[in-house]
Amino acid sequence: MTDRYTEFLAGERHEDVAIYLTEDVVSNVESLADRDDAVAHDDAVVLVLDGERGRSVFQKTTGMAAMEFAQEAMGADGHVDRDLAGGECPEADGDEDHDVAFVFAFTEAQNEEVGGLYAEGAVVHAYAHCECGASYSERWLCAE
Numbered sequence: 001m002t003d004r005y006t007e008f009l010a011g012e013r014h015e016d017v018a019i020y021l022t023e024d025v026v027s028n029v030e031s032l033a034d035r036d037d038a039v040a041h042d043d044a045v046v047l048v049l050d051g052e053r054g055r056s057v058f059q060k061t062t063g064m065a066a067m068e069f070a071q072e073a074m075g076a077d078g079h080v081d082r083d084l085a086g087g088e089c090p091e092a093d094g095d096e097d098h099d100v101a102f103v104f105a106f107t108e109a110q111n112e113e114v115g116g117l118y119a120e121g122a123v124v125h126a127y128a129h130c131e132c133g134a135s136y137s138e139r140w141l142c143a144e
Contacts, residue, residue: 011122011142017054020103078136
């Protein structure tokens with residue numbers, strides 16, 4: 001694992017975003033996995049990039065604007081794996097594949113004034129898109 005990835009999951013890189021991309025989304029997963037800001041996961045990769053660049057890479061690879069995608073995904077609760085490399089689609093009924101195609105994530109610093117989860121520590125905001133076309137989201141406290 002890269003330091004950037006570990007630091008991101010720990011809530012120490014609030015200016016960065018993480019993007020999980022499968023080989024169904026990008027054809028060069030293997031070459032992306034060789035980057036210093038990447039972590040390989042089977043036939044996929046997680047990139048941890050500075051926010052502006054990350055949003056641009058996300059849009060170029062998925063064809064969606066990152067924050068518009070996040071707003072859409074907030075409409076459905078689902079489970080995103082804590083390593084950002086998968087999840088459980090809320091549309092899954094057991095009969096068909098519901099593999100995650102991509103994930104966009106960012107972290108937010110602890111904010112006691114906001115309350116709730118944010119008062120407890122830094123929070124990961126993760127937005128996933130399933131191969132079936134469904135998008136969903138989940139938030140959780142960053143790993144310590």
